[in-house]
Amino acid sequence: MKFEKLFDNFYKIYIAGLKKNIYLDSETNFWAYAGENEEKEVFNLFKDVRDELLDEMNKHRFEVKIRTIYLNVTDRCNANCPYCYIPYERRKNGRTMSKDELEKWLNYFSEIGVEWIIFHGAEPMIAKDLVFEAIDNYSELNFGIQTNGFLLNEEDLNFIIHKKVNLGISFDSPDKRVEDFLRGRGHYDKIMKILELAKGYERLSVITTINSYNYTQLEKIVDILVGKVQVLLMNMVRGTQENGRSMRINAAEHFIKAVEKSINYTKNGKRIVIGDFANYLLGILAPSARVLQCDVSPCGAGRRFLALTTDGFYPCSEFIGLKEFRYNGDLHTAIEKFKRVRERVVEKIDICRECPIRNICGSPCPAEVYSETGSLFSPSPSCEYYKKVIEHAFRVIVRGDYKYVLKMENLKEKFSIC
Ligand code: SF4
Numbered sequence: 001m002k003f004e005k006l007f008d009n010f011y012k013i014y015i016a017g018l019k020k021n022i023y024l025d026s027e028t029n030f031w032a033y034a035g036e037n038e039e040k041e042v043f044n045l046f047k048d049v050r051d052e053l054l055d056e057m058n059k060h061r062f063e064v065k066i067r068t069i070y071l072n073v074t075d076r077c078n079a080n081c082p083y084c085y086i087p088y089e090r091r092k093n094g095r096t097m098s099k100d101e102l103e104k105w106l107n108y109f110s111e112i113g114v115e116w117i118i119f120h121g122a123e124p125m126i127a128k129d130l131v132f133e134a135i136d137n138y139s140e141l142n143f144g145i146q147t148n149g150f151l152l153n154e155e156d157l158n159f160i161i162h163k164k165v166n167l168g169i170s171f172d173s174p175d176k177r178v179e180d181f182l183r184g185r186g187h188y189d190k191i192m193k194i195l196e197l198a199k200g201y202e203r204l205s206v207i208t209t210i211n212s213y214n215y216t217q218l219e220k221i222v223d224i225l226v227g228k229v230q231v232l233l234m235n236m237v238r239g240t241q242e243n244g245r246s247m248r249i250n251a252a253e254h255f256i257k258a259v260e261k262s263i264n265y266t267k268n269g270k271r272i273v274i275g276d277f278a279n280y281l282l283g284i285l286a287p288s289a290r291v292l293q294c295d296v297s298p299c300g301a302g303r304r305f306l307a308l309t310t311d312g313f314y315p316c317s318e319f320i321g322l323k324e325f326r327y328n329g330d331l332h333t334a335i336e337k338f339k340r341v342r343e344r345v346v347e348k349i350d351i352c353r354e355c356p357i358r359n360i361c362g363s364p365c366p367a368e369v370y371s372e373t374g375s376l377f378s379p380s381p382s383c384e385y386y387k388k389v390i391e392h393a394f395r396v397i398v399r400g401d402y403k404y405v406l407k408m409e410n411l412k413e414k415f416s417i418c
């Protein structure tokens with residue numbers, strides 16, 4: 001990424017393929033697409049709106065309000081994905097919450113105003129009865145389930161759909177051999193069946209972990225999922241465990257092809273959105289409307305959500321396995337204890353401090369960099385990937401195709417000079 005610092009946090013960025021420059025203030029994410037002869041007008045407009053934008057950005061970045069709990073009702077998993085962030089021993093021999101234990105927590109979360117409970121990995125469907133009974137009994141809470149899908153049957157899906165539960169399913173490859181290698185034997189067929197049964201369910205999403213085995217197949221994943229699901233998350237593999245580190249790859253080129261594929265399908269009436277890319281577009285167009293939290297700095301860990309497991313709270317599930325980030329007590333003290341994660345902001349990370357896109361990228365992930373380097377203040381190992389993808393986000397905005405990714409009716413226009 002080629003850029004020039006003009007003053008304070010204000011940069012001029014040159015992006016291949018664009019006729020004009022991008023002007024970006026990295027503190028507020030104020031931006032403009034303009035030629036050098038329009039610079040003065042851009043600076044004047046920025047001066048007028050800076051304070052308001054900064055207030056909004058600071059609120060979005062630093063407000064601590066736990067809306068969601070990722071609840072690992074069991075430590076165990078019936079698969080053995082090579083890049084999993086939960087230590088093997090825990091997944092094999094860990095324990096499952098009792099009904100009393102789960103109810104005690106859910107009563108507490110209801111009382112203090114938590115809005116969402118996401119039953120999360122390890123594999124929540126191992127404790128299916130417990131999970132479904134909770135969904136049945138706590139209508140005041142909103143629920144989601146993130147599952148590998150192996151244990152889901154038709155009856156379960158009917159229940160999930162009837163109860164309007166958000167359902168996220170893991171799927172990594174359109175090639176059956178790769179899918180079964182990464183996710184376990186029989187996974188490809190199982191997911192195809194689930195997608196058929198749940199076709200049209202608007203709360204269904206698919207999560208793909210991008211890694212060295214599937215990165216060339218991202219476009220084909222879009223092909224295979226279009227018409228079956230509308231939201232697809234494509235997350236870069238995290239190196240919180242050694243295996244994950246060995247599967248990292250710079251997949252920017254293939255990710256961008258997948259983005260283009262999804263935009264073309266959507267243009268032609270078959271909507272499919274790559275959620276991670278949509279979040280970058282929001283980071284530029286409407287920063288405080290971002291839904292995913294990994295690219296906000298500090299990220300959502302211990303700020304917007306917490307993970308609760310059988311042995312206590314962690315700032316995010318990605319920290320399970322890092323015992324020094326565990327707190328076994330009440331939620332409010334947990335939030336205090338996790339302050340050190342919230343202190344990891346891009347301004348404190350050496351190479352990010354002078355990066356124009358630092359508040360679009362966020363330099364994730366604290367758990368990943370801490371486990372690898374022993375410091376929360378190391379930069380993201382996927383820096384080059386984020387740079388390429390965010391450059392592309394500007395291209396998509398300039399050519400006007402952002403409206404095929406974002407639902408514009410959900411956003412309110414505030415300032416427009418593009
Ligand atoms: S960046 Fe890492 S710790 Fe933060 S929300 Fe994302 S996965 Fe969790």
Ligand code: SF4
Pocket residue numbers: 346351352355356357358359361362363364379380382383384386387
């Ligand atoms: S990780 Fe790279 S792209 Fe992201 S903020 Fe840091 S320097 Fe910028």
